Amino acid sequence: MKKNAQTALIHAPRRAPQYIQTVQPPLFRASTIIFENxxxxxxxxxxxxxxxxxxxxxxxxxxxxxxxxxxxxxxxxxxxxxxxxxxxxxxxxxxxxxxxxxxxxxxxxxxxxxxxxxxxxxxxxxxxxxxxxxxxxxxxxxxxxxxxxxxxxxxxxxxxxxxxxxxxxxxxxxxxxxxxxxxxxxxxxxxxxxxxxxxxxxxxxxxxxxxxxxxxxxxxxxxxxxxxxxxxxxxxxxxxxxxxxxxxxxxxxxxxxSMQLRYEHQAKSTIELLNWLKLQPQFAQVLHPADATSAGHAYWKEICRDGHSAGLVSVIFDNNYKLQDIRNFCDSLKLFKLGFSWGGPVSLVMLYNLKEMRVLEHSHLKEGFLVRFCIGLEHPEDLIQDIQQALKVLA
Known part of the structure; x- marks a missing residue:
């Protein structure tokens, strides 16, 4: 059947074979799906x-x-x-x-x-x-x-x-x-x-x-x-x-x-950061399931295979620091960017007030403002130096 030029633009006379072997699977974009019969x-x-x-x-x-x-x-x-x-x-x-x-x-x-x-x-x-x-x-x-x-x-x-x-x-x-x-x-x-x-x-x-x-x-x-x-x-x-x-x-x-490679790399960097954070006097508490002092550590050890843990670590600042102090700290970070979510290449930081987030009383948590670090793919030594320079605003 001979087609009008406009119709031929929509219904091509030939169609390449649909399936070949590729590294990534083919991409289908569809609202309407055509039924064969x-x-x-x-x-x-x-x-x-x-x-x-x-x-x-x-x-x-x-x-x-x-x-x-x-x-x-x-x-x-x-x-x-x-x-x-x-x-x-x-x-x-x-x-x-x-x-x-x-x-x-x-x-x-x-x-x-x-x-x-x-x-x-x-x-x-x-x-x-x-x-x-x-x-x-x-x-x-x-x-x-x-x-x-x-x-x-x-x-x-x-x-x-x-x-x-x-x-x-x-x-x-x-x-x-x-x-x-x-x-x-x-x-x-x-x-x-x-x-x-x-x-x-x-x-x-x-x-x-x-x-x-x-x-x-x-x-x-x-x-x-x-x-x-x-x-x-x-x-x-x-x-x-x-x-x-x-x-x-x-x-x-x-x-x-690359997900498992990224997950394990970010988790390893987080452990390195965790060990350094625990030595800093500005923090009343460091929170991470793999740390023996953290709540639920025994349950984590029982369930998580090969000691796996994600790239998140939270710190509670000494209760003597005011909200503006913690905001100044977050604003002074260079590599850590202020933003929600995690799991990406860029390290993130977020400030929380636990009193506004919890219903029950928790004796295992210290008083003070909480900051969560989400570790990206940067070198952990650079991240440590970034936090170190930002802590100077608290002096």
Whole structure:
């Protein structure tokens, strides 16, 4: 059939073969996906392992990354979301209904708590707070539906009693969701840990951090091993129109090959920095799971294989320093940049006031303002010198 010139611009007369072997998988950009025939259209179901029906449901690009993330974390089923927080909100909105009870650690990621408080106000969901170091503080009622876990905890980096908490949740038939961003699937296998091969029900991972590694891509994931739970989450995922850009997915996929190398390098630099920070008199306390003095160290040692730990370390300044003093310190840093997130090449610093972030009393934490260092790929000696020169403003 002879085509008009305009039609020929859209329907090319020839098309190159679609598949060749390359180092990186091919990139598919799609909203509309073309069905070969009506059989392909109608003899499909949204629960198929690879449902190529519309761009929001997935393409070979997104399924390739999702499969890879699930494999790294030890799971079987995956969903991708446009950010870590979006993945968290997917879990909350899918699994929690009016009257349900959800339990969160006192060191929970702040935006997760904010989302749950919003659900509490709008739908009557009861938000309960527990101490992640004390299983006894987790005392669920018969309305408890979901237990959130963080390993290590946000900002203060306590490593929880994962074994004790998970056993108690399972005894009460409560679903468990672990924010696995710190461990990245490398520090431990959340679906097979401890001497009894325990497993959480699902993990949430901010792929923005270590999987991306560049500080320039936002993405999240939810991974499970249970098909029924996956279908629940997938249905909500589809209803809410949650999807990710193929270009962003390709960038994260490209970075996965170096993720473990970066993770281990940044962790090693952090340990070197930790040992120096502990000697500085300006700090009342240094927080890192691998340090024997840090809360939850024994739990970290039990769970994390080969002594893995991420590139985060927090310090609590001596309580004699005022807020302006700590702000002056942060402003004086040169290599450390003031910003949220972590896992990228540039080291970051962030200032926190724990009194505004915690519900429970914690005797293991000193009084004072907290600063979290997120270690990048710079040489640790240069980072130490940067902190050293910034501390002079406190003199």
């Amino acid at each position: 009506t059989d392909a259209l109608f003899n499909r179901h949204w629960t198929d392992a690879y449902d190529y029906s519309y761009g929001t449901h997935g393409t070979p690009t997104t399924f390739t990354l999702g499969d890879h993330i699930a494999q790294i974390e030890g799971g079987l089923y995956h969903l991708l979301a446009p950010s870590g927080l979006s993945a968290i909100n997917l879990v909350n909105s899918c699994l929690l209904s009016q009257g349900d009870e959800v339990w969160v650690p006192d060191n929970i990621y702040g935006p997760n708590m904010e989302h749950l408080r919003n659900l509490q106000q709008r739908y009557g969901i009861a938000v309960k707070v527990y101490n992640p170091l004390e299983v006894e503080s987790f005392s669920p009622s018969d309305k408890a539906k979901l237990l959130w876990l963080e390993a290590a905890g946000s900002v203060t980096l306590e490593f929880p009693d994962l074994v004790g908490l998970l056993k108690k949740a399972q005894a009460h038939n409560i679903l468990t969701a672990l924010d696995n961003t710190w461990g990245a699937g490398l520090a431990f296998n959340a679906f097979d840990f401890g001497n009894e091969h325990l497993s959480v029900d699902m993990t949430v991972h901010a792929l923005t951090k270590y999987p991306s590694g560049g500080g320039d891509i936002l993405m999240g994931s939810v991974v499970t091993r249970d098909q029924h739970l996956h279908h629940q989450l997938f249905r909500m995922h589809a209803i809410q129109g949650i999807c990710v850009s193929g270009d962003d997915v390709a960038q994260v996929q490209r970075s996965l090959a």
